[in-house]
Amino acid sequence: MNLIIDVLTGGVRGGTSILYAALGETVSERAGVINLGTEGSMLLGALAAYMVAADTGNPWLGALVGGLIGAVLSLLHALLVVWRGANQFASGLTMLFLALGLTSLFGAAYVGRTITPFEVWAVPGLSEIPFIGPIFFEQNALVYLSYLAVPTVWFILFRTKWGLLIRTAGERSDALTVNGYHVKRIRIAAVTAGGFLAGVGGAQLSIAYTNSWFENMVAGRGFIAVALVIFASWSPIKVMGGAYLFGAALALGPALQARGVGINQFALHVIPFVLTLVVLAVLGRRTISAAPAELKRVFENGPPTT
DSSP: OOHHHHHHHHHHHHHHHHHHHHHHHHHHHTTTTTTTTTHHHHHHHHHHHHHHHHHOOOOOHHHHHHHHHHHHHHHHHHIIISSOOOOOHHHHHHHHHHHHHHHHHHHHTTTTOOOOOOOOOOHHHHGSSSTTTHHHHHHHHHHHHHHHHHHHHHHHHHSHHHHHHHHHHHHHHHHHHTOOHHHHHHHHHHHHHHHHHHHHHEEEEEEEEHEEEEEEETTTTTHHHHHHHTTTEEEEEEEHHHHHHHHHHHHHHHHHHTOOOOOHHHHHHHHHHHHHHHHHHHHHHHTTSSSSSSHHHHHOOOOOOO
């Protein structure tokens, strides 16, 4: 039972970085833009948050700056693909390589630096609930904030005018044009907001989960987030469950190693990515058919309408 609790607790804590990124990608893709640079936004967010936390001792400021830096990278992606008509896949990968270069250049000085991280805080009363308490209510502040982020993103997308504009940009952009809305601006705003959430996800990874910085520490979580959005059918609620599933897959290795189980660590590290491929293979075609109309054009290598 302790192993299960440890894996699930680690799944929530480790999956939160994926959750933030996947929520951001959900917003972006609902507007008809896929952002493979999510990995890059997470990476820049992780470094920026760590730098600020190390230099100021304020993890909250670090998380904010991490989100803003992630938003800047996604804004650049949005300008390239929305304003200039660049290929969305090529632009996203370019953003990733840019982030890899920048973090390698500026992050070397912060390897081994100590920071004031987000501490684990047990919620009085709730943390004492058997089984559920340790998993969900002995976490850090960014994890608790993510519990609010999921319903907030859902509410914005499906119960507000802004959400309607975003979804219409991804489904029937011509309807927005007829009614006098600027489709490109809506898409750019959605991609930028998604980048902010991805940056916060990177910040959660560096200053609330690992409490360290090392080169390429995101290690594919951004790509997992993009895949997660697809087979979660662009639903923030389903994204939450999927993020915790992948977080648990990532937490399984350390939990087994801590108990002296002799399993090859490289085999354990590959589990989340094998899981991604399996789920995409099983659900891929079915979920793509439910994609926003403008996003289907991207998957079919056609330009989005404006």
